[in-house]
Structures are given as C-alpha cells and as structure tokens.
Amino acid sequence: MLGNVLKKVFGSKNERELNKLKPIVEQVNALEPEMQVLSDDRLRAKTQAFKERIDKGATLDEILPEAFAVVREASVRTLKMRHFDVQLVGGIVLHQGKIAEMKTGEGKTLAATLPAYLNALAGRGVHVVTVNDYLARRDTEWMGNIYRFLGLSVATIIHGLDDSQRQEAYNADITYGTNNEFGFDYLRDNMKFSLESMAQRDLHYAIVDEVDCILIDESRTPLIISGPVEHTGDRLYEEVKPQVIKLRQHQDRIVRTMLDDASKELGEEGETDGALELLLKVKRGDPKNSRFLDLVAKRPALKKKLDKIEGQLSTEKLLPQIDQDLFCTIDENQNLVELTEKGFKLIYGGHADDYIIPDLDGELRKIDESDQLTGMEKKIQRRKAEAFYREASERFHITRQLIKAYWLFNKDVHYVVKGGQVIIVDEFTGRMMPGRRWSDGLHQAVEAKEGVTVAGENQTLATITFQNYFRMYDKLAGMTGTADTEAAEFKKIYNLDVIVIPTNEPMIRIEHPDVIYKTEAEKFRAALEEIKQLHKKGQPVLVGTISIEKSEKLNRMLTKTGIKHEVLNAKNHEREADIVTMAGQKGHVTISTNMAGRGTDIVLGDGVKELGGLHIIGTERHESRRIDNQLRGRSGRQGDQGSSRFYLSMEDDLLRIFGGERMSSIMERLGMEEGEPIEHGMISKAIESAQRKVEAHNFEIRKQLLKYDDVMNQQREVIYKQRREALTGESLKPAIEEMIRGLSEKIADEFADEKVLPEEWDWKGLREVVYNQFGFRLNTDRGTMDGLNRDGLAEVTFESAIKVHEEKERTFGADEFRQLEQMIMLQVVDNLWKEHLLAMDHLKEGIGLRGYAQQDPLVVYKQEGFEMFMDMIERIKEETVRFLFRVQVALPEEMAAREKAKVDQLVCSHGSEVAGQPVRRSKKKVGRNQPCPCGSGKKYKKCCGK
Ligand code: ADP
Ligand code: MG
Secondary structure: OHHHHHHOOOOHHHHHHHHHHHHHHHHHHHHHHHHHOOOHHHHHHHHHHHHHHHHOOOOHHHHHHHHHHHHHHHHHHHHOOOOOHHHHHHHHHHHOOOEEEOOOOOOHHHHOHHHHHHHHOOOOOEEEEEOOHHHHHHHHHHHHHHHHHOOOOEEEEOOOOOHHHHHHHHHOOEEEEEHHHHHHHHHHHOOOOOHHHOOOOOOOEEEEEOHHHHHHHHHHOOEEEEEEOOOOHHHHHHHHHHHHHHHHHHHHHHHHHHHHHHHHHHHHHOOOHHHHHHHHHHHHHOOOOHHHHHHHHHOHHHHHHHHHHHHHHHHOOOHHHHHOOOOEEEEOOOOEEEEOHHHHHHHHHHHHHHHOOOOHHHHHHHHHHOOOOOHHHHHHHHHHHHHHHHHHHHHHHHHHHHHHHHHOOOEOOOEEEEOOEEEEEOOOOOOEEOOOOOOOOHHHHHHHHHOOOOOOOEEEEEEEOHHHHHOOOOEEEEEEOOOHHHHHHHHHHHOOOEEEOOOOOOOOOEEOOOEEEOOHHHHHHHHHHHHHHHHHHOOOEEEEEOOHHHHHHHHHHHHHHOOOOEEEOHHHHHHHHHHHHHHHOOOOEEEEEOOOOOOOOOOOOOOHHHHOOEEEEEOOOOOOHHHHHHHHOOOOHHHOOEEEEEEEEOOOHHHHHHOHHHHHHHHHHHOOOOOOOEOOHHHHHHHHHHHHHHHHHHHHHHHHHHHHHHHHHHHHHHHHHHHHHHHOOOOOHHHHHHHHHHHHHHHHHHHOOOOOOHHHOOHHHHHHHHHHHHOOOOOOOHHHHOOOOHHHHHHHHHHHHHHHHHHHHHHHOHHHHHHHHHHHHHHHHHHHHHHHHHHHHHHHHHHHHHOOOOOOHHHHHHHHHHHHHHHHHHHHHHHHHHHHHHOOOOOHHHHHHHHHHHHHOOEEEEOOOOOOOOOOOOOOOOOOOOEOOOOOOOEHHHOOOO
C-alpha cells in the first residue's frame, strides 16, 4: 500500500528520500508476526536487550527496525492503535534529525513514540517539546502507556514545578514539556550555585511538535530572565503619559480637520494634489484612523497613489515637509514612531532641556580636551554628562513607547486587561499569555495607558533565543502539518531538512477559492450567511478569526441570529481543548481565533460525513500562508470529508498594508461594486505574493535577531562553561594562581620602566596598586628592591601575593578555602556577566542610533562586543582575586539564602514587540546606600556593589 502512496508523492527529491526509507518500513513490517507472539514480559525484555546491544557497540540505526516493531506492538497492546506505515516513515525521519511534515490528524503524537523510544535507549534522555502545558500533560499520559509498558520512564515539565521535581522529570527517559520550560530551565541552571541543583541533563535529542510554531513563530523573540531593578521607571511613565495624551488630542484634532478638508475636495474636485497631500498626512499621522480607512477602502486607486507618493517623497527625502504639520508620525508597517519638531515643542513645552538628548560624544570630548580641569574633575564631569544623557534618553524612549501604546496597540486585539494586569494576546494563537511581558518598556507604556500599576523595569540576568537553545541539542527533529512553506528557513537556521510524508488516506478536502469584498462589514455578512445555511442542514462549521476583537464581533452577530455556537479565544482558553474536540459534531458552530486549539483532534460526529464533513471558514488571511494552511487543515483529517473557504475584504490588514499596487490595480480592473464579491484566481495570487513578502520580511527579522544573538551566544557559551567548571568541584587553586601571576605581570608592566633606574620608579603608586589588587602592602625596602628589573618586580609581587594567599588558606583550612574560591568566582562572574548583558544591550541600541553611513552595524557590534567581552574577562580575574584577598568567609547557607532570594524575584519572559530591535532596560544605577537589588537585604555597597 505504501508503494502506491509513495508513487504519487510530491517533489522528486522528496520522493527519493521517501524511497530510501521504504526498505526499512518493510523490515519493520516483516518483524511484526514475531512480535505478536511474544508475551508482554518478553516484549518488555526487549528494552533491556537493546540497551545491552548498544553498550556492546550497536548503533541506533541497526536497532531501529526491531525497536520500531516493538513499539508498534506495545502500542497495539496498550492504546489499541497500530502505527500506520506512514507513521513509521515519520518516525524514521524524526530519528534522522529532520522535520516530518505530516498533516493534521495523521497521528504525529503516536509517530513520535518510535524515535523517542529508540533514542531513549541510549540513556541520555529524550525531550519532546509541545506548544503548551496541556498538550505536554496529555501526551505524557497518553503515550506514557507505551513507554511504561516497555519499562521506560516518562515525565512532564510544566509551569510551577520546583527544582527537585524538575530534576526528577529530566532524569526520566522521556520528558515532555513546552519550549519555554526547556529554555528557561537551561537559563536557570546556568544561574545556579551548585551542579547538584541543576535540573537538566544533556541536551541529547529533542523532537519538537508543531515545529513551525516553536522554531519560527515563537523564535521572533528571545527568552529573557530578569530580576528587579529599582522602581524608578514608573515615575517617568506617569510623568510623560499626560504629555502623550495631549499629543494624541492635538493630533486627532488636526487629522480630523485634514480629513474634512480632503473629503470636501475629493467630493468636489476629485483627487487634487491638495487632497492627496492631506490624505498622505493623515496616513502618516494616524494610519489606523477608521474614517481614513473607510475612505481608501472605497477608492483602491487612491491608496495606490498615496503609497507611491509616499515612496517618492521618501527617496527624495521630502517627507519631513509633509510631516511638519503633524505632531508625530506612525509607521504601522515597521512599527516605528517619530516625534516631529512640532510634537517636541508641544510635549516638552518649557522644559525642553529635560528631554533634548545631549551630544554625549561631543560633551565628553570637550571635557577631555579641557585644560582647566584636573583629572579627577574630568572624571566627575564625565560621569555627570553620562548620567544626564541617560536620563534624557530614557525619557525620550518612554515617550516613544507611550506613543506606540496609544497609536498602535489596541485593547482586546494585542492585549487584554484583566485583574489589573495587561496580558499579552499571542498574535498567532489568540491565546492569553499571562506572565509574559513586552520588553523595551512597551509593556510599562501599555500599563500606564490603561491606568494599571506600572511594574518596575527589570534587568536582564540571562537570555537566549530559541534558535540558539535548540541548536545545542546533539540531534534535533520536528513535526508539523505545515513546514514546507518555511523549508528554506529550517534549513538555513537549524540545518533541518523537511520531508513531506504522504497521508495515510488520500486527502479529499475541497478548498473553495477566496471571495473578497470591498468592506469588512460585507465580508462578515457573507460569512454569516454561509454559516446560517450550513447550520440549517446540520453541517458543523469552524470559523477562524484573526483576533479576539473579531471573534467577539462575530460572536455578537451570531448571537443575534440565535444560532447556538461556541467561542474559542484568549478569554476562555482553559476550555479550549474541550471545545475544539466537539467542533466536528453535528450542528456545531465554533468560532476560534486562528490556530487556537492546535494539537487537539477534531473527530467528526455521526452523520457528519454525509453532510460534507467539517467546513472551515476563514474570515481573514494571516500574514503567513502557513497559518492559513493550519486553519484549513483542521478539516479533512485522515481522509475525512471536509471543505474550506476564506472570506476577505479590502479593509483587512494584509491587503491594506501589504497588498500594494498590484492588489489595487486588479481591483480596478475587475471593477468592484458595493456588496458584490469577487472571486478570482488573480486575487488569490496577489494575496499569496503579499504573504510571501511578509514572510520574507519576518524571516529577515528573525535572521537579524539571530545574527545579534550569535555574538552573545559565543560569549554566553564561554561564560556558562566557566561557571560550570567552577562548579565541578575541581580545585580552582591553579586557575587562581594563574590569575595572580597574570596580574603581577600586568603591574610590573605598568611600573617597571627599564629605561629608568628602579630608584626612580613610582613606588608609591605601585604600592597603592598592589594594595588595591591584593590587599597587602608590598615591602619595598631598599634592600629588596635594589637592582630590580621588570621580570624581577613581577616575580617579587607574585611571590609576595602567593605567600599572603597561602597564609589565608591556612587560616581558613584548605577545604573551606576551596569553597570560598568557588563562591567568589561565581559571584564575580555573575555580576560582571549581568553588567555585560546590559552593556551589550546599550551597545546594540547605541549602534542603532549612531547610524553609520559606511559601516555595517553588525560588524561594529561584533567588534565592540568582543572588546567589551575581553575587558570583562580581564575584570573577572581582577575582581576574583581582589575579593579573595579581602573578603572574609561567607557561609554556604548565606549563599543559598541569597540564591533563593534571587530566584524568588525572577521574571521569565518571552516576547517583545519587534524582534531584532535593540532591547532597552532601565539604566538606573543603584545607590550605594540603597538596598541591594540581589535581595540580600543588605545595603548595595555592602553586598553586590562591594
Ligand atoms: P496530529 O498531531 O498529527 O494532528 P494526533 O496525534 O492528534 O494528530 O492524532 C490524531 C488522531 O488520530 C488521534 O485521535 C489519534 O488517536 C488517532 N490516531 C493516530 N494514529 C493512529 C493509528 N495508528 N491508528 C488509529 N488511530 C490513530
Ligand atoms: Mg499534534
């Protein structure tokens, strides 16, 4: 049977790949009778036998056919499901570290048991990654029957587990959990103070379910663990908020007037230059203005013209002239806002000095070149200039974030407010994501806008992108119904090949062509009409919407008609799975935000097949074709009947923002009338090309983020390795002696000028430096120092320091001292790394602002980032030694308490508005007499600030 299926298969390369797997599948099939006659115990004993074979050198590939046959038989006995041949193919592809594209409902969950079992035999753990906790739990329980039957252990990592529970779960042979949990555990582990408390073992093999969602959609933003800084940010948000409201009011007023004038002119004289100019201004000042959107929706040609003019003016650098009447400009497409000069004046009124960002570079140069200031005074002046610069940039940044919050972020679309909190709504799934925060101060801005408590800025303690996390696995594999459109990205970023696996039964879903209306209202009316008709005959309908807001709208419309229906959106996601399961029952109408309920199987109810199966209605195209395909794929599973249709309107974001000229000209050519839909292949093509454009743009963003993160990634690897080494319990003594040696050499270089006699050297300065570094006064009696050269000085310094060091060791006892070394080293590494992360953020941000004409910002970032990193490595040595020579014993209990205090305050977040953009965090310094932010309860100067 497989042979037949395979022949019909897609691309020839794919076909060749599949053909290679055919003999293996046949081998597994041939082993079936043998397995069927084994008793349960004998079948289970296979697990031990396999392990022994592996110990003796057998490879997993050799064992594969028999192991798969064992799992298939175990599945038949426990779950009453026999892996289809295509699932075997999927299993092999997963084992090979590739992506298996298997359509929705093909049984990927079960397919994954094959490679999970096989690879778990190696004894290093297997991670199966799901998109949410619910699925992780479900799959553990469900598939766990097979694993447990075969004598393997299985566990789940979910939110809310403590360290020891996590450790236990990771020690299982197979561990299910979400991408966030795995990623955060990795970061948290690398903040731990002992190896024993680390949760994860190896990153051996991961199978990522819904791999496109995790490795593409969710990879647009990094995972961040942050800890609190002082609560100073809030004040600024509150301070700036009224100004931004004022700005909005003023802008609204002029936009209204402009629209009035433009409409008048359009009515009387058509598209005059004057009218076009006014409308362009409106577009730049309030792109989401509903009157404006109505106006251009009715005149597609107008939109085309506006885009064109805008493009032209932009290349000719004439946009500032258009913008000068506005207070701020909003670029919806790129998510950028800009204050105009007029806006500046309005917002900053009499105290412009507070806001205008000084030219730091110039200021610093002036200070450096001044010959009236002493060195010390220069230092102080520099500090002052820097502080001033920081405060002004912060205020400016907050202003911009507030503008975004007011113009671009809508309640119930991008976020909901619940229980006094702003909760992000996931753009792809429509699910609420409590606990996640937009970074870069945007979240605070939205909080300020909504009048809920503004949470303090957090400072990054650890961060990683999913790309870099998942690339650490020795072997990575993935599965999803929709990977093929993104095959290039999987290959380039993750080196993952996509293999399209044929369906078990032929797919017979009917995909109707898109229908497109002029306005959104017409579109919804038409969709509603179709729902009514299908509902009358009892056929179930699943309606996909693009946001909660649209869901609610449709909900209201349906309620009026009296049709019973379920709404699935971010507001009741607890019941998501339950509702979706029922979506295929007779007479059911389900409204769902796009993609909600991913992973839940929709089984058709009795008599539904005869009615045509589940019908899918899409009410808007998503930016990405993949997401549309996901929605379609909810119907027609396992060869079921089914159908789908998308309803679109010219007012949809995708058509509006990215449709561009092509769409407008098609519309014009086809002559679109009010209330009259158009169904035309050309439109579907134009939409697809718009989607491709956006997909490519988003891929660029992700690549950019990754390039920046790659710089950090190398550094992170070095630091995490160093930390782990410090934790292995190996003595740090040789390393520390090496540090002392290096520092002594450095001091010698600084003070031993061989061109002058030793008597002339700056002995006082030398003593100060040695004291500062090693905490003892170097004996510089004439006798000892006579006739010394540079090497001699280095040697004397080193010897004296070592003596002091050994003396300390004796007082503390060797064991205790080893511990002390370890703790100090870790603390220093953590502190400096934390500072470095912040500095790297600033660097990224700064480079963004610098706008080099000729240099690639990434190259600059790499170079300067590297220098900063090397600096940090130097400082780690200096500070470790300095602390070690000074600090009195700290008890391990104290360390544990401090670690706990730190952990309690950690915030794990994922998601920011624009990935790849610099992330800014509070730069407020902690006062020396203020409580230490590490949570120790001590003053900063007595704790981390020492
Ligand atoms: P996917 O993740 O590929 O969308 P699921 O793993 O959720 O699909 O499985 C879809 C449905 O198919 C489930 O109800 C499952 O029980 C059923 N199924 C999967 N494999 C088999 C099989 N070999 N035999 C019978 N039913 C199966
Ligand atoms: Mg699934």
